[in-house]
Amino acid sequence: MSVYERARRHALKMLLGVAIGVVFIIAVDLWIGHSSIAFAIVIFALFMANIGILGFNCPNCRKNLFFYRGVLMLPWPNKICGRCKTDLTKEPWKGK
Numbered sequence: 001m002s003v004y005e006r007a008r009r010h011a012l013k014m015l016l017g018v019a020i021g022v023v024f025i026i027a028v029d030l031w032i033g034h035s036s037i038a039f040a041i042v043i044f045a046l047f048m049a050n051i052g053i054l055g056f057n058c059p060n061c062r063k064n065l066f067f068y069r070g071v072l073m074l075p076w077p078n079k080i081c082g083r084c085k086t087d088l089t090k091e092p093w094k095g096k
């Protein structure tokens with residue numbers, strides 16, 4: 001499996017997590033009224049899940065697939081490494 005494929009699956013799980021989080025916040029809102037605690041729980045859970053993103057790096061130069069120019073975080077991984085132009089859809093997964 002390529003590093004891009006692995007990163008893409010992680011991105012899909014994150015999108016699903018965000019969707020579940022939004023539904024959870026709306027549900028809590030309807031049941032017990034506005035709750036900033038529910039909001040905090042979802043943000044914390046998504047933050048913890050998102051740490052996995054740091055494991056998806058270019059096997060050639062170690063640049064992270066989810067970062068653009070090292071600053072902006074992308075919701076979707078890069079197909080081509082922004083630094084060394086390695087085709088990440090062809091590079092095999094060598095992560096942890």
Ligand SMILES: [Zn+2]
Nearest residue numbers: 058061081084
């Ligand atoms: Zn690279």
